[in-house]
Amino acid sequence: MTENVVNLLLKDGYLFIPAPVYRDAMADLRAVAVLWRSACLHLIPLHPGSVGGFLLKRRNLAGDRVVDLRLFLREHELQENYEGVLSFLWMPEQGAWQTMQLCPELS
Numbered sequence: 391m392t393e394n395v396v397n398l399l400l401k402d403g404y405l406f407i408p409a410p411v412y413r414d415a416m417a418d419l420r421a422v423a424v425l426w427r428s429a430c431l432h433l434i435p436l437h438p439g440s441v442g443g444f445l446l447k448r449r450n451l452a453g454d455r456v457v458d459l460r461l462f463l464r465e466h467e468l469q470e471n472y473e474g475v476l477s478f479l480w481m482p483e484q485g486a487w488q489t490m491q492l493c494p495e496l497s
Contacts, residue, residue: 394480396487401473403460407446409453415480416455421445424459425486426466433478433487 396415399406407416416435421443423434436443444462446455463470478487 396478396480397475398478399474400459400476403458403463403470405457405459405476406449407455407457409455412446412453412455416446419446422457424457424462426462426468429490431476431478431489432484434485 396407396411398411412419418438419435420438421436421440423432423436423443425432425434444457444459446457448454449456460470463472474491476489476491478489480486481488
């Protein structure tokens with residue numbers, strides 16, 4: 391991990407990962423596990439060869455990625471149409487990125 395914080399746009403249930411962030415902080419990842427724990431959203435890297443998780447789908451030739459979280463947000467009763475930038479902090483002891491930012495309606 392070269393970055394301790396990544397800023398990712400959550401819009402209409404999709405988490406957008408710009409190509410530079412992907413290259414610097416998530417290189418070679420194809421999927422992440424997503425957990426909702428203690429009012430925090432966690433992204434856990436799943437390395438190549440792992441089974442399951444949410445795919446980091448390539449969005450364009452520049453290498454931007456997108457993760458479809460619509461079903462996850464619905465299942466956890468989070469606002470699916472929320473739009474905003476979420477700052478994820480790398481938590482090495484958990485092996486995950488974590489954000490404590492919530493949809494304003496949930497605060």
